[in-house]
Amino acid sequence: MSQPHSPSDGARGNDGDAPAHTHTPGEVSSSAEVAGLIGQVAHDLRSALNGVQSWAYVLDHTLDTPPASAQRALAGIRTGMQQQVALIEHMEEAVALLADESAPQWQRTDLDAALRAAIEAVRPFAQTRGVDLPDPPGAAPASASASAPVAIDADPRRLPPLLRHLLIHCVRHARTGDAVEAALHAGADHVTLRITESRLSSATRRHERIAVLSDFFLRRPPPEGGAARARQGTALMLVRRLVETHGARIEAEGAGGGPDTGSVCIAVCFPVQAPRA
Numbered sequence: 001m002s003q004p005h006s007p008s009d010g011a012r013g014n015d016g017d018a019p020a021h022t023h024t025p026g027e028v029s030s031s032a033e034v035a036g037l038i039g040q041v042a043h044d045l046r047s048a049l050n051g052v053q054s055w056a057y058v059l060d061h062t063l064d065t066p067p068a069s070a071q072r073a074l075a076g077i078r079t080g081m082q083q084q085v086a087l088i089e090h091m092e093e094a095v096a097l098l099a100d101e102s103a104p105q106w107q108r109t110d111l112d113a114a115l116r117a118a119i120e121a122v123r124p125f126a127q128t129r130g131v132d133l134p135d136p137p138g139a140a141p142a143s144a145s146a147s148a149p150v151a152i153d154a155d156p157r158r159l160p161p162l163l164r165h166l167l168i169h170c171v172r173h174a175r176t177g178d179a180v181e182a183a184l185h186a187g188a189d190h191v192t193l194r195i196t197e198s199r200l201s202s203a204t205r206r207h208e209r210i211a212v213l214s215d216f217f218l219r220r221p222p223p224e225g226g227a228a229r230a231r232q233g234t235a236l237m238l239v240r241r242l243v244e245t246h247g248a249r250i251e252a253e254g255a256g257g258g259p260d261t262g263s264v265c266i267a268v269c270f271p272v273q274a275p276r277a
Helices: 025-061 068-099 110-128 159-173 203-217 234-245
Strands: 107-110 151-154 182-184 190-200 251-255 262-270
Touching: 025 068, 068 159, 068 234, 107 110, 110 151, 110 182, 110 190, 110 262, 151 190, 151 262, 159 190, 159 262, 182 234, 203 234, 203 251, 234 251
Parallel strands: none
Antiparallel strands: 107 151, 182 190, 190 262, 251 262
């Protein structure tokens, strides 16, 4: 799990065309306070879980032959605690990354290797949900004569959680028995990562899913007088921010030829060269 990062001193670019500015001591202090608060809240939450775990341990070792219902209850408590610990870790990482305003530290990165590492990290979670998460094929070049470069400029602090949380979102959206497949497609100046989500039962549901994701990725507000789109999970909120930090583009695409085979792909188009500040 990533640790909270404090913004580094120096100039950085803002969103849009606003000029770069230098961090003030107040900004650094504020960010450090946020990181400290996150750590304290996480500690308090873990303390409560440790108490529950201790009582579950006492019950488990007090009853010589607990009935089946008690065994199921204890197993459910353990599973719930594990899920809560994972949620706390996700909260720490997500909030720290969202609060991190430091400029990206670009490094030449093998996107294929980073993707495979993310898949390995997420695979145990996918297995608990009965979702297959196969290894990706080699990067597909844009044409038969082109090579398949998958090296991009990326921020080593932000790329791994970007990939992990995007996979986590897709696994959560999948159904038991589905497969979430990832593939890289290399172009002349970009590399596109496509992750295929669970298959949807109808073309209508597929189009609705694409519309909801597209509005979210593009930060489009609902039409005047219209209802707000469905809220997205924290994993996808973090992914959107990290994608934007990389100067990449994220969008939803349709895949498959019919209602029974149709699925939704989330595509992230990474520039090969780091964007200008």
